[in-house]
Amino acid sequence: MPQNSLPxxxxxxxxxxxxxxxxxGSAGFFFLMTLLVFLLAGGCRSLxxxxxxxxxxxxxxxxxxxxxxxxxxxxxxxxSMGYEPDYVHWFDHFVFVRGSRGQVLRLQxxxxxxxxxxxxxxxxxxxxxxxxEDQQFFRKNGFAILSGGPFLWVDPGLKARxxxxxxxxxxxxxxxxxxxxxxxxxxxxxHPTLAQRVRIGTSVQDRPIYALRISRNYSPAxxxxxxxxxxxxMEVLSIDYSLDVACLLLNxxxxxxxxxxxxxxxxxxxxxxxxxxxxxxxxxxxxxxWNHSGYMGRKNxxxxxxxxxxPFYWKSWxxxxxxxxxxSYKYRGPEPGSEPETRAMMDLARKHRFLMSFSxxxxxxxxxxPYTADGAxxxxxxxxxxxxxxxARHGISYRxxxxxxxxxxxxxxxxxxxxxxxHELGTMALIVEGSMSxxxxxxxxxxxxxxxxxxxxxxxxxxxxxxxxxxxxxPSGRPLPEARLVLNSRTxxxxxxxxxxxxxxxxxxxxxxxxxxxxxxxAPGYRSRSFRMQCNKVCVQRFQLTPTR
Ligand SMILES: [Zn+2]
Numbered sequence: 001m002p003q004n005s006l007p008x009x010x011x012x013x014x015x016x017x018x019x020x021x022x023x024x025g026s027a028g029f030f031f032l033m034t035l036l037v038f039l040l041a042g043g044c045r046s047l048x049x050x051x052x053x054x055x056x057x058x059x060x061x062x063x064x065x066x067x068x069x070x071x072x073x074x075x076x077x078x079x080s081m082g083y084e085p086d087y088v089h090w091f092d093h094f095v096f097v098r099g100s101r102g103q104v105l106r107l108q109x110x111x112x113x114x115x116x117x118x119x120x121x122x123x124x125x126x127x128x129x130x131x132x133e134d135q136q137f138f139r140k141n142g143f144a145i146l147s148g149g150p151f152l153w154v155d156p157g158l159k160a161r162x163x164x165x166x167x168x169x170x171x172x173x174x175x176x177x178x179x180x181x182x183x184x185x186x187x188x189x190x191h192p193t194l195a196q197r198v199r200i201g202t203s204v205q206d207r208p209i210y211a212l213r214i215s216r217n218y219s220p221a222x223x224x225x226x227x228x229x230x231x232x233x234m235e236v237l238s239i240d241y242s243l244d245v246a247c248l249l250l251n252x253x254x255x256x257x258x259x260x261x262x263x264x265x266x267x268x269x270x271x272x273x274x275x276x277x278x279x280x281x282x283x284x285x286x287x288x289x290w291n292h293s294g295y296m297g298r299k300n301x302x303x304x305x306x307x308x309x310x311p312f313y314w315k316s317w318x319x320x321x322x323x324x325x326x327x328s329y330k331y332r333g334p335e336p337g338s339e340p341e342t343r344a345m346m347d348l349a350r351k352h353r354f355l356m357s358f359s360x361x362x363x364x365x366x367x368x369x370p371y372t373a374d375g376a377x378x379x380x381x382x383x384x385x386x387x388x389x390x391x392a393r394h395g396i397s398y399r400x401x402x403x404x405x406x407x408x409x410x411x412x413x414x415x416x417x418x419x420x421x422x423h424e425l426g427t428m429a430l431i432v433e434g435s436m437s438x439x440x441x442x443x444x445x446x447x448x449x450x451x452x453x454x455x456x457x458x459x460x461x462x463x464x465x466x467x468x469x470x471x472x473x474x475p476s477g478r479p480l481p482e483a484r485l486v487l488n489s490r491t492x493x494x495x496x497x498x499x500x501x502x503x504x505x506x507x508x509x510x511x512x513x514x515x516x517x518x519x520x521x522x523a524p525g526y527r528s529r530s531f532r533m534q535c536n537k538v539c540v541q542r543f544q545l546t547p548t549r
Contacts, residue, residue, distance in 0.1 A: 087443055088363055088399070088436040090154045090294060095135045097143040098127050107141060114138075119153035129153055151236070151294040151438070158290070171243075171254050173441050174236045176290045177207060177283050183243065184212050184279070191250050194270065200278065201344020204301035207283035209344050214249050214277065216270040221504050224352035225269075225462075227455070228278035228345070229360040231307040231417065233285015234297035237444050238360035241434055241451045242279040245358075248456070249275060257449045261456065268463045276352065281341055282306055294438070300341055302326075304333035307359075307431075308413065310346070310420035311336035313373035321374065321414035332415050342417075349421055353502050356428040356458060357421050360451075364410050364433035365402045367392035367454065370422035372431070373414045377493035383510035387428055391457040396450035397435035398443070404435070404454065426498035428510055430458075465538040466511040472501055472521060472543050479505025480545060483523040489516060511535055521545065 087093065097116075099107075101124055107113040114134035120127040127149065130138055135145050151174070152158060161169050162179055167186050170179050188197040194214055201209040215222060227245045229238035240255075247254035248261040249270065269275065280286055282300050289297030299305050308314075308322035314336035315322065322332035337343055349357075369388035371378055378384065388406035395404030410433070421429035432454060436447040472483040484500040485507050499507045501523075511517070513536055520530045526545035533539070 087439050090151075090438045090440075091132075091148075093132060093440070094129050094154060095132050096127055096146040096149045096153055097130055097135070097138040098125060098146055099138070099141075099143040100125060103142050117156070119149065119156060127153065129156075148293050148295050150292055151290045154294055154438075155441075168254075174438070174444070175239050175243075175279075177280065177286055180239065180279055181208075181210065184210055187212060187246060187250060187252065190252070194250060195246070200348050201340060203282070203284045203341055204339070205284045205287075207287065209278065209281060209283060209341060211348075212246050212277040212279075213274060214246060214270070215274040216267075218274060220274075222272060222274045223355045223502075223506070223508060224274045224276060226276040226278065226349075226352075226354045226357040227360070228276075228281055228358070230280035230282050230286060231359060232298045232305075232361060233280070233282035233287075233300070234289040234294075234438075235360075235362040236286065236289060236438055237362050237434060237436060237447060239279045240444065240448045241360040241432070241455070242277050242358075244448055244452055245275070245455050246277045246279075248452070255445060255448060257445060259452070265456070265459060265463060269459050273355070273462070274352070276348070276354070278345075281345060298329055299331065300339055302333070302339060303331055304339050305330045306339060306341050307361075307417060308332040308415040309337060309339050309342045310415045310417050312415070312420040312423045313371075313376055314415040316373055316375065316414040318374045318412050318414065321412040330413075336415065345417060346420070349425060349427070353425050354421065354427045354429075355508055356462065357418070357430065358455065358458065359417050359429070359431045360434060361431060362434045363437040365395070365397045365399070365404050365435040366410060366431075366433045367395070367404065367406045368410065368418065368431040368433065369406060369408060370416075370418045370429055371494070372409045372416055373419050374409070374412050376419065376423075379493070379496065380491045381512040381515050383512050384422065384428060384430075386512045387458075387461060387510060388430055390461060391430075391454050394453035394457040395435070396453065398446040398450050399435055402435065404450075423494055423496055426496065426509075463538070466513055466515070466536045467538055468507075468509040468511060468517070468533070468535055469538065469540045470507040470509075470521070470543060471541070472505045472507065472523065472545060474526070475544055475546060477544075479503075480523045480526070481505055483507065483521055483526075483545070485509065486520045486522060487517060488520065489518040 096119060104126055114131060114137055116128040116130045118126060119129045139145055155174055157173055158176060161173050164170065170183050175183065184197045188195045194216060196213045198211045198213050199208050200211045203209060227242045229242040243254060247258060249266065251260060284301040285297035285299060303326045308330050309332060315332060322330050325331060333339055337346055367388045369384040392404045392406040397403050416431065418429035418431045421427035434447050434451050436443060470485065472480045474480055481501050481503045483505060499509045501507050514534065517533045520528050521543055522528045523545055525547055527548055529543055529545060
């Protein structure tokens with residue numbers, strides 16, 4: 001097993017009282033709940049003395065995969081249960097200790113010291129990653145217990161993965177900006193007719209924000225979809241949820257448990273859509289997480305929570321939903337859309353009018369549908385709730401205490417990307433919270449595999465409906481981009497400016513099953529047309545409008 005793969009089931013120890021972590025998106029509540037419900041499991045077997053640790057690329061498939069995933073008939077009780085206790089954070093497992101050379105030598109002479117992995121060597125002073133339950137032993141032997149450290153101390157295997165020239169090694173662990181860029185370049189190079197790497201913006205600290213644009217016979221006339229991760233830069237596992245979608249579309253076996261997408265679904269998506277994969281919206285946060293503190297990196301380099309910075313319900317009436325204080329983990333920024341990362345996402349969305357968007361986060365195990373801000377009222381009937389519910393039930397959390405569900409909110413928020421996308425463009429914009437935070441990489445692989453059915457179900461929904469595709473033209477067949485659809489059978493509360501046509505005169509509407517639409521197509525200078533329709537699949541209709549004179 002590679003040393004970067006942290007053990008799968010170490011026993012948690014006591015929490016460190018002087019640690020005040022900046023918690024991931026799903027907030028302290030879940031952290032506390034997780035600690036409360038912790039189940040103790042067997043000891044840690046693979047954390048070894050680390051001076052001169054080995055990294056065997058040939059062992060890149062972790063043990064549990066070989067034993068219990070591929071063979072399917074293992075004695076491992078995890079296989080029959082399907083779930084494990086909630087080992088969702090690295091800090092459930094490990095602490096960092098600092099000791100002098102002399103202290104380390106004394107421990108080595110003792111012979112039976114607990115396992116320790118070298119995290120950083122400053123010459124006379126060394127920092128080790130040790131099991132949380134062993135921290136008292138180290139304290140008694142004169143080591144200082146540190147309140148945290150850069151994520152690189154948790155996952156020093158990153159350095160070895162970066163030394164490798166193999167794609168599968170880059171994929172086999174958590175990613176930083178550099179390895180992620182290499183992965184995107186590799187996928188684009190391997191699939192030149194399907195994938196292009198596009199730079200969509202620049203962060204506060206001048207780091208590029210990249211997208212992988214995937215389509216067959218790319219044309220801007222096709223409707224666009226988006227899968228993004230890392231609005232919160234520390235939510236490093238979310239990168240892989242996005243990359244997994246790219247790998248499915250490109251037929252790449254990127255993970256030990258990769259599957260191939262059903263051919264008809266893959267063809268449908270590649271032929272009809274342009275899929276934008278943006279694996280890291282907040283590269284400055286990711287850099288901070290890896291190099292400064294494994295508790296930091298949620299916000300951008302200006303200290304702004306990017307998922308509170310979008311204009312819809314920005315600084316709403318509810319002062320629990322975001323904060324005006326730059327010190328807060330939910331600082332909304334000085335004005336709506338103030339941050340370059342937010343603006344890059346908004347510009348891209350306005351240009352491509354995404355039909356569907358996934359914003360991956362960790363680790364509430366929820367598919368959140370808009371509107372999530374308190375006080376914002378959804379159109380009725382509400383296709384967003386229907387869409388989220390139908391895909392959430394496919395997710396597998398691989399946790400004992402929490403399973404995937406659709407929900408409107410976790411806790412009060414405002415200024416989120418999903419609410420802005422839904423309100424501004426009618427995008428089926430979901431915040432998809434994975435099932436773990438930053439667990440051992442072995443457990444991360446499970447979380448990735450458990451998210452995959454959710455992503456696939458969303459694409460299947462696009463293929464099977466119910467939704468409406470209208471093409472509005474004038475009598476000569478020229479598209480009418482100024483057309484809009486008035487849905488009289490729906491009730492609206494937030495002055496949404498959709499459904500309206502795109503530059504190709506196309507209008508897309510998600511529906512609820514058995515919904516009867518009473519609708520009217522309008523365009524300035526043309527006679528309106530009314531129609532009534534019920535559609536339980538993907539219904540494609542053409543309408544010609546005649547000029548008023
Ligand atoms: Zn988040």
